[in-house]
Amino acid sequence: MSTFSSSESTESERSKDRWPCDEGTSSVVGTSGMPMEVVREVREDPPEELEESNWSSKGGYGWVASDVRDQSSLFRSSRLLNSWLNCTPVISRGASRGIVSLERVSAIDQICHGQEGATEKFFYMYMCHFSQLHVRLPLDDFTMGVLQALNVAPTQLHPNSWAYLQAFCILCQSLYLEPTPYAFLYFYDTRPRRPTTWLSLISRPSISRLDAFSQSFKHFKDGYFKVVVKEGGQASKCY
Numbered sequence: 001m002s003t004f005s006s007s008e009s010t011e012s013e014r015s016k017d018r019w020p021c022d023e024g025t026s027s028v029v030g031t032s033g034m035p036m037e038v039v040r041e042v043r044e045d046p047p048e049e050l051e052e053s054n055w056s057s058k059g060g061y062g063w064v065a066s067d068v069r070d071q072s073s074l075f076r077s078s079r080l081l082n083s084w085l086n087c088t089p090v091i092s093r094g095a096s097r098g099i100v101s102l103e104r105v106s107a108i109d110q111i112c113h114g115q116e117g118a119t120e121k122f123f124y125m126y127m128c129h130f131s132q133l134h135v136r137l138p139l140d141d142f143t144m145g146v147l148q149a150l151n152v153a154p155t156q157l158h159p160n161s162w163a164y165l166q167a168f169c170i171l172c173q174s175l176y177l178e179p180t181p182y183a184f185l186y187f188y189d190t191r192p193r194r195p196t197t198w199l200s201l202i203s204r205p206s207i208s209r210l211d212a213f214s215q216s217f218k219h220f221k222d223g224y225f226k227v228v229v230k231e232g233g234q235a236s237k238c239y
Contacts, residue, residue, distance in 0.1 A: 064112045065197040067221070073105040075127075075225040080104075084127060092136040100137060103226040111155050111224050120228050124155045127223040133162050137227065142169060145181035150190065152199055155224060159217035161201040164188070 061069055075081040081104050091097050103122075111124055129135040135143075139154075143165060147154060165184070172179040187208065188201040 058108065058110075058113055058116075061110070061112055063196055068112050068197050069110060071111060071221045072107075073109070073111075073224050074222045075104050076107060078104045081225055088127070088131050090130050090137055092138065095136075095138060099230060101228040101230055103228055105225055109226075111221075120230070122226050122228040123153055124224045125227050126155060126159065126220050127225070128159050128217060128220045129154070129162065132217075133159065133166055135162065135166070140169075142179045142181060142184075146184060149181045149185060150199065156199050158198040158200045159220050161199070164201055 075084075081102065085102060090102065091100075105124075115122065125135075125137075139147075146165060147157065150157065168184050169179050187204060189204055191200050191202050
């Protein structure tokens with residue numbers, strides 16, 4: 001699956017047109033709402049960032065909503081990303097850490113950009129996936145199946161909807177049931193139907209089984225980084 005998608009297939013209408021610091025303080029928020037880490041740094045821009053600032057921006061993404069297309073990442077510095085990763089689990093226990101490389105985002109990369117020009121397969125993830133929603137890599141078959149059924153990249157699905165996925169998994173585990181993508185999606189519709197922004201799952205009122213996430217995610221948009229699939233790993237096992 002590509003980092004973004006704008007499928008023209010007739011399989012499903014809902015799969016069309018989808019998109020896959022000087023002195024500063026950065027807070028990483030934990031599940032309790034309390035800061036897990038505060039990073040204060042005073043630094044000059046590294047040479048690679050200064051060079052990237054002169055690169056031409058990627059074209060062909062005018063159809064993406066401006067709040068998605070124009071959102072830069074906090075993690076343009078490897079130092080800041082590594083500092084956050086040092087206190088946040090990302091890889092599942094027992095999984096090989098060599099299957100992926102977690103990398104900063106360049107000055108011209110945006111969350112909606114595809115893999116054109118890349119030498120390695122990659123996708124984006126938000127830090128809230130790991131720090132608040134307890135997602136781990138590689139993604140399990142259920143999660144990958146849901147993303148494939150919706151024809152979206154991980155960052156296209158709104159974090160509130162990721163909370164539904166995680167809750168459904170826990171519910172099935174407590175009932176000794178195997179979660180399946182189509183059993184999960186039976187309970188939801190999607191909005192917007194032809195999105196150029198984040199896709200949300202909406203409970204169908206007559207058959208709703210899970211309450212909406214009590215606190216909507218609002219400050220997640222700039223917390224994304226690259227997950228690069230390494231040669232020894234398989235993209236299908238990571239995403």
